[in-house]
Amino acid sequence: MSQQPPHRSTAMTRRRLDASMSLLTNVMDHSLDDGYAQAAARKKAEGRSGLPRTLRSKLGLAAGLVLAALVVTVGAAQARVSAPVVAKEREELIDRIDDETSAADTLEREVDALRTDVSKRQNAALREPGGGQAQLVGILSGAAPVHGPGVRLVVDDAKEADQGDGGGPRESAGFSDTGRLRDRDMQRVVNGLWESGAEAIAINGQRLTALSAVRAAGDAILVDNKPLVPPYTVLAVGNGKQLSTRFQNSRDGQYLHVLQESFGIRTKISAESDVRLPAAPSVTVRTAEPKAGEGTS
Numbered sequence: 001m002s003q004q005p006p007h008r009s010t011a012m013t014r015r016r017l018d019a020s021m022s023l024l025t026n027v028m029d030h031s032l033d034d035g036y037a038q039a040a041a042r043k044k045a046e047g048r049s050g051l052p053r054t055l056r057s058k059l060g061l062a063a064g065l066v067l068a069a070l071v072v073t074v075g076a077a078q079a080r081v082s083a084p085v086v087a088k089e090r091e092e093l094i095d096r097i098d099d100e101t102s103a104a105d106t107l108e109r110e111v112d113a114l115r116t117d118v119s120k121r122q123n124a125a126l127r128e129p130g131g132g133q134a135q136l137v138g139i140l141s142g143a144a145p146v147h148g149p150g151v152r153l154v155v156d157d158a159k160e161a162d163q164g165d166g167g168g169p170r171e172s173a174g175f176s177d178t179g180r181l182r183d184r185d186m187q188r189v190v191n192g193l194w195e196s197g198a199e200a201i202a203i204n205g206q207r208l209t210a211l212s213a214v215r216a217a218g219d220a221i222l223v224d225n226k227p228l229v230p231p232y233t234v235l236a237v238g239n240g241k242q243l244s245t246r247f248q249n250s251r252d253g254q255y256l257h258v259l260q261e262s263f264g265i266r267t268k269i270s271a272e273s274d275v276r277l278p279a280a281p282s283v284t285v286r287t288a289e290p291k292a293g294e295g296t297s
Helices: 008-013 019-029 034-046 053-126 131-141 183-195 240-249 251-263
Strands: 146-156 200-203 214-217 220-223 226-228 232-237 266-277
Touching: 146 183, 146 240, 183 200, 183 214, 183 220, 183 232, 183 240, 183 251, 200 266, 232 266, 240 251, 240 266, 251 266
Parallel strands: none
Antiparallel strands: 146 232, 146 266, 200 232, 214 220, 220 226
């Protein structure tokens, strides 16, 4: 009889059961590539950390946060320690400010008292022999209070001090047209009233003399170094209706009208039958002297 070939099922039983899974077996047996394994071995031999990069970053971040928390804690502790010292220094500074303010108020009251005394002495000197000429000198110098017909001119800032386009009647790079009355505006008003025939002028109760100065400190207008608060009331003694008409027709009156039309400056002028002006606080002449042989009779 001829030899029969082995049965197929018998041959399959002699093969490994996992022969068909050789690829999977190879992956399981060699999960780490040889190159990675060699690199890890080198790092281990050199003593370097074998931690993954992300873990090292997390540890570094944690260390940084701990350091920041330590700095904040130390700063807060120092702040708590220094807080009483700062509070004490602040109280001392407030006390010094209060003391200096009280001292300044006291000096201001003393100055006002001295001005009043000087004014009384000046008025007493004017009543000495000399007749009407002495009274005239007191009126013209501002050393004596006066009253009579005149005008009342009220000038106020614009309701809304908006930024203008510049230029206009002021035409000066040093001025910003914001709807506020400036010291040079008030100077023109005063000069216009003098030119129109005013014999005595006061602004917000401050009598003007030959030594008076109208200046500015920021947005505030000063008359003889005293700040004025708007609205500005200008009283001028003179021929009421005639003085009002002349001023409004003068160049300075037209200038004020342009300020009203262009920048919203508010003005109101009226003739008065009787206006009263106080005397100037003090009139001190330091340089001028009468010429010998003149002005005496």
